[in-house]
Amino acid sequence: MSGRRKDDSGHGGGNGLDRRVFAVVARVMNTEADALAPELRFVEDLRADSLRVMELVLELQEEFGIEIPDSALERIRSVGDAVEFVRGKLADG
Amino acid sequence: MDVVVTGLGVLAPFGRGAARTFEALVARRSAIGPITHFDASAQRSRIAAEVRDLEAGNDLSAADLRTYDRFQLFALLAALDAVRDAGLGEGPLGDRAAVILGTGIGGLGTIERDCETLRGRGPRRVSPYFIPSAIPNLAASLVAMRFGARGVCLAPASACASGAHAIGEALWMLRAGRADLALAGGAEAAVTPLGVAGFGAMRALSERNDEPERASRPFDRGRDGFVIGEGAGVLVLETEAHAAARGARVRARLAGYGASGDAHHITQPDPEAAGMARAMALALEDARVAPAGVGYINAHATSTPLGDRLEAKAIRDVFGDRPPPVSSTKSALGHLLGAAGAVEAAIAVLALERGLLPPTLNQEDPDPQIELDVVPNEARPAAARHALSNAFGFGGTNASLLFARS
Numbered sequence: 002m003s004g005r006r007k008d009d010s011g012h013g014g015g016n017g018l019d020r021r022v023f024a025v026v027a028r029v030m031n032t033e034a035d036a037l038a039p040e041l042r043f044v045e046d047l048r049a050d051s052l053r054v055m056e057l058v059l060e061l062q063e064e065f066g067i068e069i070p071d072s073a074l075e076r077i078r079s080v081g082d083a084v085e086f087v088r089g090k091l092a093d094g
Numbered sequence: 095m096d097v098v099v100t101g102l103g104v105l106a107p108f109g110r111g112a113a114r115t116f117e118a119l120v121a122r123r124s125a126i127g128p129i130t131h132f133d134a135s136a137q138r139s140r141i142a143a144e145v146r147d148l149e150a151g152n153d154l155s156a157a158d159l160r161t162y163d164r165f166q167l168f169a170l171l172a173a174l175d176a177v178r179d180a181g182l183g184e185g186p187l188g189d190r191a192a193v194i195l196g197t198g199i200g201g202l203g204t205i206e207r208d209c210e211t212l213r214g215r216g217p218r219r220v221s222p223y224f225i226p227s228a229i230p231n232l233a234a235s236l237v238a239m240r241f242g243a244r245g246v247c248l249a250p251a252s253a254c255a256s257g258a259h260a261i262g263e264a265l266w267m268l269r270a271g272r273a274d275l276a277l278a279g280g281a282e283a284a285v286t287p288l289g290v291a292g293f294g295a296m297r298a299l300s301e302r303n304d305e306p307e308r309a310s311r312p313f314d315r316g317r318d319g320f321v322i323g324e325g326a327g328v329l330v331l332e333t334e335a336h337a338a339a340r341g342a343r344v345r346a347r348l349a350g351y352g353a354s355g356d357a358h359h360i361t362q363p364d365p366e367a368a369g370m371a372r373a374m375a376l377a378l379e380d381a382r383v384a385p386a387g388v389g390y391i392n393a394h395a396t397s398t399p400l401g402d403r404l405e406a407k408a409i410r411d412v413f414g415d416r417p418p419p420v421s422s423t424k425s426a427l428g429h430l431l432g433a434a435g436a437v438e439a440a441i442a443v444l445a446l447e448r449g450l451l452p453p454t455l456n457q458e459d460p461d462p463q464i465e466l467d468v469v470p471n472e473a474r475p476a477a478a479r480h481a482l483s484n485a486f487g488f489g490g491t492n493a494s495l496l497f498a499r500s
Contacts, residue, residue: 031155056222056441062219
């Protein structure tokens with residue numbers, strides 16, 4: 002992870018990166034980006050099943066050109082986790 | 095035990111609604127036009143009967159639309175219409191409700207898309223929804239989930255006879271006491287680049303590309319192959335006792351079912367048409383109806399040179415010198431493959447109910463080898479008591495359903 006400062010609360014997607022992650026999550030989870038918040042969990046709060054989570058991983062990989070290893074899945078359980086993971090990957094990349 | 099039809103659901107190239115499809119047929123409209131789903135310019139056959147608009151309204155969610163193959167969406171919408179038509183409530187249908195919903199191919203469009211992903215971007219980019227959207231039984235399962243139908247759930251695959259076999263097998267299942275109610279039918283969405291190319295490679299499709307509306311001409315001497323179509327048909331079938339107990343409106347009785355195999359060739363019918371004839375004879379026997387009691391046959395006749403002639407021969411073999419009027423609604427609707435038998439069963443029920451036989455369009459040059467009254471070009475009033483609906487599939491598989499006016 003980069004240790005870069007979090008830019009804002011992320012509701013609805015704050016900066017460019019947040020906004021893009023929120024947009025992908027919203028599309029996959031069939032909801033509006035405005036309805037998302039970092040603390041919302043995919044399975045418990047957004048009622049995703051395992052296939053939907055896998056689809057989200059695919060779409061995030063596509064959108065950001067990153068690889069998300071299966072070993073990282075247990076760390077990506079909420080919208081905020083996804084933002085942080087992508088941010089870290091891009092910083093590392 | 096008598097089995098009755100209490101609900102009809104059709105999503106066809108004429109749009110959503112069984113009555114709408116029937117009325118378009120009677121009005122001599124054609125659903126066939128140039129292919130718009132994809133660039134068909136290099137295909138041999140560039141025409142189809144497409145479902146251009148699902149008219150899903152609030153019946154499907156954005157997630158449904160994004161996730162599932164079209165044959166599954168078609169099935170869901172047709173099933174919804176059938177269940178509403180039957181006056182069944184929103185609650186779960188329960189353990190005694192079966193779903194028997196066939197398809198010829200399954201999620202062909204999904205298979206094509208994910209294959210491109212695999213080749214272009216590698217195996218790790220394939221969608222997790224690829225398998226569920228591709229496999230043939232998932233239309234039946236999605237319908238079962240939607241309505242809480244927890245009885246037998248399966249998908250007969252018998253090519254273009256799938257929808258008819260589904261209805262026939264449901265009849266036997268209900269008679270055997272294995273369920274009280276069944277949602278039965280078929281769905282197909284194979285108007286895709288590979289589907290059209292594949293049937294084209296067999297020279298099975300009409301190449302009358304410049305005259306789409308005149309391309310499907312079953313029984314006519316100018317016929318040159320079928321026109322591919324897509325859609326779904328679902329019937330609500332119930333034991334008479336179950337329907338009576340809930341005060342359901344009975345639209346028709348499903349009186350008989352005959353099924354047979356040719357054991358002859360992968361795509362060509364048996365040249366003696368014995369399998370087709372046997373399916374019809376068995377349906378009559380099953381219903382204990384004499385050939386003279388049948389007032390209408392909705393033929394399988396797809397507009398292929400050999401198939402139509404052999405079905406005509408089979409009809410003469412079963413019905414003798416005075417066969418009932420026979421029409422092929424594929425002349426207007428195209429060939430809906432695994433959905434055809436189910437959609438045409440619904441058409442047969444409506445023909446009985448309304449006392450009106452839908453015509454065979456494009457009858458301009460009668461084929462002397464086809465000695466049938468094909469209800470040419472114009473609908474005809476006729477108070478038939480029984481109607482037979484035929485469906486035959488590649489692999490030499492035949493199904494005949496006999497409906498009785500209620």
